[in-house]
Every structure is written in C-alpha cells, then in structure tokens.
Amino acid sequence: MPRPEPGAKLRVALFATCLVDIVRPSIGFAAAKLLEQAGCVVEVPAQTCCGQPAFNSGDRRTTQELALQMIEAFEGYDYVVVPSGSCGGMIAKHYPELFADDPGLSGRAEKLASKTFELVSFLTDILGVMKVEASHKGSCTYHDSCSGLRELGIKSQPRRLLGTVDGLDLVEMKDSEVCCGFGGTFAVKYGPISDQIVSEKCANIEASGAKTLLAGDLGCLLNMAGKLSRMGSEIEVRHVAEVLADMANEPAIGKAGEKTA
Amino acid sequence: MSSRPTSHTFKDNAAKAIQDGGVPRALKNVRQNFIDKRVKAVEALPEFEALRESAKEIKNHTLEHLDLYLERYEQKVKESGGHVHFAVDAAEARAIVLDICRKAGARTVTKGKSMITEEIGLNAHLEANGVVPVETDLGEYIIQLRGEAPSHIIAPAVHLTKDQIEADFRRVHTNLDPKRDLTEKTSLLTEARTMLREKFLVADVGITGANFLIAETGTSVIVTNEGNGDLTQLLPRVHVVVASIEKVVPTLEDTSQILRVLARSATGQEMSVYTTLSTGPRRATDVDGPEEYHVVLLDNGRSAMLGTEFQDMLRCIRCAACMNHCPVYHQIGGHAYGWIYPGPMGSVLTPSLIGVDKAGHLPNASTFCGRCESVCPMKIPLPKMMRHWREREFERNLNPAVARYGLGFWAFFAKKPWLYRLSTRLAAKSMKLLGRNKGSFQSLPGAGAWTQYRDFAVPEGETFQAKWKKRAAK
Numbered sequence: 001m002p003r004p005e006p007g008a009k010l011r012v013a014l015f016a017t018c019l020v021d022i023v024r025p026s027i028g029f030a031a032a033k034l035l036e037q038a039g040c041v042v043e044v045p046a047q048t049c050c051g052q053p054a055f056n057s058g059d060r061r062t063t064q065e066l067a068l069q070m071i072e073a074f075e076g077y078d079y080v081v082v083p084s085g086s087c088g089g090m091i092a093k094h095y096p097e098l099f100a101d102d103p104g105l106s107g108r109a110e111k112l113a114s115k116t117f118e119l120v121s122f123l124t125d126i127l128g129v130m131k132v133e134a135s136h137k138g139s140c141t142y143h144d145s146c147s148g149l150r151e152l153g154i155k156s157q158p159r160r161l162l163g164t165v166d167g168l169d170l171v172e173m174k175d176s177e178v179c180c181g182f183g184g185t186f187a188v189k190y191g192p193i194s195d196q197i198v199s200e201k202c203a204n205i206e207a208s209g210a211k212t213l214l215a216g217d218l219g220c221l222l223n224m225a226g227k228l229s230r231m232g233s234e235i236e237v238r239h240v241a242e243v244l245a246d247m248a249n250e251p252a253i254g255k256a257g258e259k260t261a
Numbered sequence: 262m263s264s265r266p267t268s269h270t271f272k273d274n275a276a277k278a279i280q281d282g283g284v285p286r287a288l289k290n291v292r293q294n295f296i297d298k299r300v301k302a303v304e305a306l307p308e309f310e311a312l313r314e315s316a317k318e319i320k321n322h323t324l325e326h327l328d329l330y331l332e333r334y335e336q337k338v339k340e341s342g343g344h345v346h347f348a349v350d351a352a353e354a355r356a357i358v359l360d361i362c363r364k365a366g367a368r369t370v371t372k373g374k375s376m377i378t379e380e381i382g383l384n385a386h387l388e389a390n391g392v393v394p395v396e397t398d399l400g401e402y403i404i405q406l407r408g409e410a411p412s413h414i415i416a417p418a419v420h421l422t423k424d425q426i427e428a429d430f431r432r433v434h435t436n437l438d439p440k441r442d443l444t445e446k447t448s449l450l451t452e453a454r455t456m457l458r459e460k461f462l463v464a465d466v467g468i469t470g471a472n473f474l475i476a477e478t479g480t481s482v483i484v485t486n487e488g489n490g491d492l493t494q495l496l497p498r499v500h501v502v503v504a505s506i507e508k509v510v511p512t513l514e515d516t517s518q519i520l521r522v523l524a525r526s527a528t529g530q531e532m533s534v535y536t537t538l539s540t541g542p543r544r545a546t547d548v549d550g551p552e553e554y555h556v557v558l559l560d561n562g563r564s565a566m567l568g569t570e571f572q573d574m575l576r577c578i579r580c581a582a583c584m585n586h587c588p589v590y591h592q593i594g595g596h597a598y599g600w601i602y603p604g605p606m607g608s609v610l611t612p613s614l615i616g617v618d619k620a621g622h623l624p625n626a627s628t629f630c631g632r633c634e635s636v637c638p639m640k641i642p643l644p645k646m647m648r649h650w651r652e653r654e655f656e657r658n659l660n661p662a663v664a665r666y667g668l669g670f671w672a673f674f675a676k677k678p679w680l681y682r683l684s685t686r687l688a689a690k691s692m693k694l695l696g697r698n699k700g701s702f703q704s705l706p707g708a709g710a711w712t713q714y715r716d717f718a719v720p721e722g723e724t725f726q727a728k729w730k731k732r733a734a735k
Contacts, residue, residue, distance in 0.1 A: 016725045018675075022689050023718060025725035032729075044729045046682070048675040054668060056629060058651030058660070062672045069676065146630035179588045183628025188710035189664070190626050192276050195714040196592040197628075226715030229701045254718035256700035 004078070004126070012040040013077040015070075015116075017087045018049040019218040024253065027218060030245035031083040031119050037245075038127045045073045052090045056184055060098070067095050068105065071112050079126070080116040083241050084217045085148020088118035093151050118148055119241055120216060124157040134246035135166035141173045141210035142240065143201070143224065145217035149177060158216060158240050165243060173208035175201075182223040198227045205235060212252075214240045225253040265382075266615050268599030271622035275593040284412075284420050284594035295585040298529025299636065306525065316519045317640045320576040323510055324567065330476040330509045331558070337479025341541025343554035351381035354559045358383060358468065358501060361555055362392050365499045367465035373483060373490035374398035375470030376414055376579060377503050377559055379601045380614070383468070394468075395460045397489035399453050406433050412595030414602065415527055415581045420594045423449070457489070467493040467551070471504035472578065473519070474556070477512040480540040481556065484523065484533035491537050500539065500551035505559045507575040519578060522638035527580040562614045570649045574609050576639040581606075583633035583643060589626055598623060605633035605643040612650050621659055624650035686724050693722035 004010055012035050016028040032042045051066030070091065074080045082088035092113045099105040123129040140162065148154040162170050181187065181197025188194075201224060205213050213228070213235055215221050225237035236252035251257035267274060278284045303309045323330055335345045348354035354377075362370060370387060372378065372394055384394045384405070396405040400417040404410065406429050411417030418426070427443040430452055437455075442448055469490055473482040481502045483490045494500045510516055524530040543550030566572055584590040584604025595603030600611050600620065608623040617624075624647035633643045654660045674681045696702060696719030704712045711717055 018685075021725040022685050023720045025721055025723060025728050028725035028729065044726065046678045047726070048678050048681040049671075051675075054672060056648060056651070057664065057668050058648065058653070058655035059668060059672070060652055060655075062668070062676075066672070066675055069678070146628070146632070150631040150635050177632075179628045179630035179632070181588065181628060183630070185664070186626070186628045188708075190272070190275070190589075191710050191714055192279055193589055193592050193626065194628075196279055197588045198715065222718055223715065226701065226711070226717055229716040229718075230703075230714070250721070251700060254701040254716055256698055256719075 010040045010078045012042050012079045012081050013074050014042050014044050015047055015050070015074065015080055015082045015087065015091075016044065017082060017084045017218065019222070020083060021047070023222065024218060024239070026247060026250045027083050027239040027241055030239070030241040030247045031081065033245040033247065034119065034123060034132070034241060035081060037133070038123060038129050040079075040127075043077070045077075047073060050087045050090045052087060053184060055090065055094060055098075064098055067091075067098055067109070071095070071105070071108050074116075075108060075112050078115065079122065080112065081119050081122050082116065083119040083239065084219075085118045085145050085152050085154055086217050086219060088116060089147040089151035091116040118152055118154060118216065120158045120161060120244070121148075121152060121154050124160060129161070131164035132161055132244045132246075134244055136168045136212075136243050136246075136248055138167075138211040139169040139171050139209065140212040140214050140243065141171050141205060141208040142176065143173070143180060143205070143213060143215040143220065144177045145215050145220045146179050148216050154216065158214075158244075161244055162214070162240070168243070171208050171210050173210070174204045176204075180220045180224050182220045184219065187223055194223075195227075198223055202227045202231060202233070206233060210235070212236045212238060212243075214238055214243060216240050221253055229254045266600040266611070266619055268611060268615070268620040268623055271597060271599055271626060274597035274599055275626070278593040278597045284596075288419060288591055288594060292585055292591055295528065295581075299526060299582060299585070300529075302525040302529040302531065306521075309522070309525070312518065312522050313638050313640055316522050316578075316638060317576060319510060319515045319518060320639060323515075324507065324572060324575055327506065327509070327564075327567065330511055331506060333476040334474055334479060334509050337476065338541065338554075338556055339479075341479050341554075342544075343479065343541045343556060346555065346557045348557055348559045348561075350561050351559075354381045354503065354557050354561070355383055355386040357557050358503065359386060359390055359392070361499065361501055361553075362387065362466050363390075365465050365553070367392055367499070369460065369464045370394045370466045370468055371460055371464040371493045371497065372396050372398075372401070373467070373469035373485065373493040374401050374417070375468065375503060376411075376601060377470050377505055378468060379411060380505075380561065381503070381559065383503070395457070395464070397457050397461070397487075397493055398485070399450065399487060399489075402453055402457065403429060406430075410596065410601065412603065413581060413584060414579050414604075414606075420596065461492045461496050464493075464497045466499040466501060467495075467497040468501045468503060469494050471502050471508050472523070473516045474504055474509045475511075475513055475516055475538075476509055478540060480513075480538045482516060482536065482538050484520070484536050486528075486530075486534040488535055491535060494537070494539055494551065495549050498551055499553040499555070500542070502539070502554075502556045503559065504556065505561065506563055507577075523578055523580055526582040526636065526638040566613050571609065571613055571646055573641050574606070574613065574646060576641055577606055577610070578639060579606075580638055582636040582638065586632045586636050588628065588630060588632070605647070606641075609641075609643055609646045609650070617650055617653055617657075618659060621650075621654050624648075625654075625660075682724070682726055686727055689720045689724050690722060692720045696720075
C-alpha cells in the first residue's frame with residue numbers, strides 16, 4: 001500500500017481487540033497517542049471481537065458473522081489499526097479467505113484487509129515514523145509474537161522504534177522467535193504442553209537479564225506475565241506501545257500498585 | 262511394531278512424555294542442531310526460495326495429473342523388467358509383500374528405512390508369517406530392538422540417549438564380549454555394523470522405501486546417509502520397493518530440483534551422503550543387482566485427499582523440518598502423537614489416513630505459531646489445513662461439548678455489540694473488585710485451566726471502549 005500524501009489528515013479506526021478492551025485499556029490509549037502524535041485522527045467504532053477464537057475453533061459460520069460485523073463497522077475509514085499482530089493478521093490475511101467464495105463480500109473483505117495494519121508496523125511502514133518521544137530506564141527484551149512475525153513480517157519495526165527511546169537498552173533473548181505457548185484456546189485445552197513451552201520461554205527471558213519484557217500481542221503477554229508471576233519473577237511485562245508512547249506509568253501487567261507520575 | 266493408533270489418547274500420551282522428562286531432554290540438543298544446520302544451509306544458497314517455489318510447482322503439477330504419471334511410471338518399470346503392484350490399503354500391501362517373500366522362499370529380509378512399511382505395519386505381519394525382518398538403518402535397528410515405533414520421520418531413535426542404546430545393545434548382542442567399550446557413538450555404530458553385516462549377506466529379499474519415483478524412467482530413488490539402503494537393495498536376490506502413490510515425479514530433472522531443498526531442509530546437508538537410483542532388476546551386463554525388482558504402490562487413503570482442501574499435503578517430501586521446528590513436538594516428542602507420523606505434518610496427514618474421529622486431537626494441539634509452514638520446503642500451509650480439520654470436526658460435532666458451549670456463549674455476546682459492551686464492562690469491573698489490590702489472580706473461578714499453570718492479570722477495571730467514550734465526551 002502506498003504511503004499517504006504528506007500533511008493529509010488520516011481518519012484511522014482503532015480496533016483495540018477484546019483483550020485490550022477488557023483487561024488492559026491503557027494499551028488502547030497508548031496506541032491512540034502514538035497515532036495522534038503521528039498526525040492521525042483516531043476514532044474508536046463500536047467493536048467486539050474479530051472472530052479469531054471462532055475461526056481457530058473451526059466455527060466458520062460464526063467467524064463470518066463476526067467478520068461481517070467488523071467490515072460494516074470499520075470499512076468507512078482510511079485505515080484500521082490494531083495493537084496486535086494476531087488480530088491484525090486475522091483481518092489482513094484471513095478475512096479475504098473467509099469470503100473468497102462470496103462475490104458480494106469478497107471485494108469488501110479484500111478492501112478492509114488491504115487497509116488494516118498492526119500498530120507498530122503501521123507507524124514505521126505507512127506513516128514513516130522514524131523515532132518516538134519517550135524515555136524508559138533500564139533493559140528491555142522483545143518477544144516476537146508468532147502471527148505478527150510470520151503473517152505480517154514484523155521483526156525490525158518495533159526494535160527500530162525502541163532504539164529511539166531515551167535510556168532504553170534493548171537486549172535479545174535466546175529464541176525470541178519461538179512461540180510462547182499461548183495459542184488462544186490452546187493454552188487451556190492443552191495446559192500441560194502450553195506450560196512446558198511458556199516455562200522455557202520464561203527461562204530465556206530471565207536469562208536475557210532484561211528488567212522488562214515487551215511484545216506486541218496482549219494474549220502472549222498475559223501468558224508470559226502469568227507464568228513469570230507464578231515463578232515469582234521480578235520482570236515487568238508490558239505491551240510495546242506503552243513504552244513507545246511514554247505511557248509505561250501504569251503498574252506492569254499482573255503487578256499491583258498505583259499509576260506513577 | 263504395531264500400526265494401531267493411540268492418537269485418541271493424545272492428552273495422556275503427552276502428559277506421560279512430559280512427566281518422564283527424558284524425551285524433551287533427549288530432544289533438546291538435537292533440535293537445536295537441526296535448526297542451526299538448516300539455517301546455515303539455506304543461507305548459503307541464494308536461490309533457496311526460488312527452489313522452494315519450483316519444487317512446489319513440480320508437485321502441484323504432478324498431483325493434478327497423478328493418474329497419468331502413475332501409468333507412465335508403471336509402464337516404464339515394466340519395460341525395464343520390473344513388476345508393479347497397486348495396493349488400495351495397508352492389508353493389501355502387506356499381503357503383496359508377503360507373497361513376494363514366500364515366492365522367493367525368504368527367511369530373512371533386510372530393510373532400508375521406510376515410513377510406508379511402518380504405516381502398513383509390515384514387520385509384525387512378516388514376523389507373524391515366519392519371515393524375519395531386519396532393520397538396517399541405525400535408528401530403525403535400535404527401535405526394532407526395543408519394539409518401539411519411530412518418534413521422528415528421519416531420526417527414528419531421536420528420543421533415546423546414548424546410555425539407553427548402550428543398554429539395549431548389551432541386552433540383545435549377548436554373543437559379543439561383555440567387556441567391550443560402548444560409551445562412544447562410534448563404538449555403538451561399529452557394533453551395529455558388525456551385527457548387520459552378516460544379515461546383509463544372508464538376506465533373501467531387500468525392502469526399501471522411495472523418496473521419489475520417476476515417471477520418465479521408471480526409477481525409484483532413495484536418499485540415505487549410512488549406505489545401508491544400497492546394501493539392502495543390491496545384495497539380495499529380490500528388491501521390493503514399497504512407496505505411496507504421491508512419491509511420483511515426472512522427470513529426472515524434477516527429482517534433482519526437489520533434492521536440492523530436501524537435504525537442506527532435513528539435516529542441513531547440501532545432499533545426503535547417498536542418493537541411489539534403481540531401475541529394474543539386474544541386466545545381463547550388470548555386475549550386481551537383484552534378479553527381481555518389485556514396486557508396491559500404496560494408496561491407503563491418499564487418492565481421497567485429491568481434489569480436497571488437503572491435497573497440498575501430498576506435496577510432502579518427509580524432510581521433517583516441520584517437527585524439527587515445532588514447539589509442541591519439542592516438548593512431547595513423536596510417540597505422543599499416537600501414530601506413525603508426528604509433528605505438524607502428522608497432525609494434518611494422520612486424520613486423513615486413520616480418520617479425524619480417531620486423530621482429532623492432533624490438529625487441535627497446535628498454537629498455530631506458523632513456524633512449520635515457514636520452513637516447509639514444499640510450502641505446505643500446515644496451520645491452515647489443521648484449521649480445516651477443526652472445521653470438519655465442528656461440522657460433525659466431534660469437538661468436546663464444553664468447548665462448543667463456551668464458544669457459543671462467547672459468540673452470543675460478540676454478535677451483539679451493545680450487550681457485549683455492557684457485559685464486558687460488568688466483567689472487567691467485577692474482576693477488578695474481586696482482585697482487590699492484587700496484580701494477579703492465582704486462582705479464578707471458571708479459569709482453572711489457565712490458573713493451574715500461571716497467574717491471570719487483574720483487569721484495570723474499566724473497559725477501553727467505556728473510557729474512550731468518557732474521554733471523547735470531555
């Protein structure tokens with residue numbers, strides 16, 4: 001997709017995702033701040049879920065109903081931006097395949113897909129954002145969530161922007177591209193296997209020596225934060241947007257406490 | 262070994278593998294080895310991506326015209342003096358092989374590594390009928406001694422440690438000096454060689470699989486690293502190739518194209534140590550080779566995959582890159598999958614071959630991380646096909662009732678935005694209240710499957726949509 005004209009005010013619809021909506025709204029506000037700083041007009045259309053849980057459970061009809069609901073709510077904007085590679089990938093990669101046999105809807109699904117982006121890659125690849133105004137003391141390590149990495153090619157973009165955060169020291173963990181074991185309903189349907197995978201992931205996070213773990217998907221973050229917390233780890237877990245937007249003042253995911261100034 | 266599946270008890274199999282702890286330990290070094298070597302081999306070949314695409318196209322074309330190429334292959338094998346037998350299912354294939362063995366008066370049969378003979382349960386059938394099969398691939402030899410199935414399609418004994426293998430050799434090779442040193446890998450190999458050498462010489466029939474069947478020439482191709490395949494097919498009087506129908510490719514040129522991605526994806530080698538082509542029995546002018554050459558072509562459910570959403574699976578060349586990179590396979594090993602084919606390729610293929618009612622867990626036990634597809638040399642969309650199996654299960658009501666009701670309950674709200682907003686606001690608020698001043702729940706009613714292993718973060722208390730509305734109203 002070509003970059004927009006310089007100076008054009010883009011109407012961007014923010015799809016927060018259901019997990020952000022319910023569990024951690026601050027990620028949604030961080031995403032909105034980053035988009036507004038980059039000159040976008042941000043709107044939040046009424047929303048529920050992109051349908052991914054139904055899609056991955058084999059319930060194609062429910063998926064299509066939810067996808068259609070999304071198309072109707074979001075197709076009128078210049079862009080749709082999602083602070084999640086997995087929900088972003090659902091719309092950008094899987095909606096067209098859902099309606100491939102439906103001539104009435106395939107065009108609309110394709111169109112929505114072509115203007116839907118994951119947050120960080122939208123900032124860098126579409127808006128051309130090169131740096132952010134933020135500071136964060138201490139070392140961070142970044143986990144590459146699977147859908148963002150393999151469906152949308154998100155790898156260098158968050159690292160590039162994190163490199164411009166004042167005071168932030170980015171250290172790589174071993175096997176950052178290996179799944180954290182979340183996998184949506186997999187984490188509860190195959191708990192013992194998921195537990196083994198996330199335990200190994202957390203050992204790699206600990207071994208990196210980083211004080212903060214960042215990633216771009218709240219599902220993966222809840223899984224890793226939950227395991228680190230269970231292990232008694234001190235590591236703070238945050239969505240990458242919180243740090244990039246200089247809004248890492250809420251208590252970290254799964255940590256108690258008050259907002260800091 | 263038996264080919265009776267235990268895929269329906271996948272959860273128990275996996276739990277046992279995890280409890281034992283030995284499987285992940287034995288797999289740990291190996292998986293890193295496979296992964297690192299593959300990356301090096303791929304990076305050294307700039308045209309690797311183009312070769313993947315070309316390999317995929319070759320197979321796609323072949324599958325579109327499979328009947329044509331199979332007929333051509335059969336005709337060419339016959340012209341070179343060989344015999345072709347078509348087997349609809351495992352029982353038929355077993356009967357054909359046994360019949361060939363009987364006609365040859367065979368008592369000992371040597372075997373090259375073959376997943377298809379594992380699939381049809383050939384060894385047990387031969388043994389039950391008085392023919393002794395001897396596996397000559399080192400890994401297969403080891404698991405035959407143990408009465409186990411392979412846990413990996415190219416490294417069948419990868420779940421075992423050196424110490425376990427030493428113990429097996431000492432238990433079985435009772436005619437050898439008990440004081441010999443078996444602590445090194447090379448001494449284990451030498452011992453297996455010594456035992457196998459005499460078997461090669463007495464075998465009446467040699468059975469191999471095939472990596473490719475070339476329609477243009479009627480040739481079967483095996484790739485090996487130990488040379489055992491060559492001795493298996495050259496020394497006995499009769500050579501039997503057992504292969505499934507999708508192994509056929511049109512030409513020699515096509516074979517060499519696909520060979521360039523096969524070893525690199527499998528072991529990170531540029532080529533396997535041996536690539537052996539066999540065309541028909543020994544000719545008058547040949548110095549060696551079998552007097553009889555047979556090919557048993559197995560369908561066993563594959564033709565039913567043609568023209569369906571699972572056709573792409575028939576491109577698979579059995580390199581094992583998918584399982585080498587699978588986070589689930591890494592934790593549970595191959596036996597937990599409960600049938601011959603483990604890992605992502607097995608999770609797609611097994612339901613096709615034994616029924617999704619028996620193997621329904623396999624396509625569900627995936628995080629859909631997509632790493633398998635990203636390394637598959639034939640670009641098989643493995644996660645997508647696992648999802649197709651989940652769709653078939655859903656349509657046939659095969660998935661667990663609790664999962665269906667959970668999904669239906671959630672979908673009921675998700676389809677009604679106003680009700681969804683109201684209920685999520687209530688949920689977020691009440692969870693915040695329940696969490697009091699804690700950051701995480703150590704246990705949470707209704708979420709035991711999650712909190713059994715990890716904490717759950719207490720929500721911030723208000724939904725994003727409600728907060729955003731307040732901000733917009735200011």
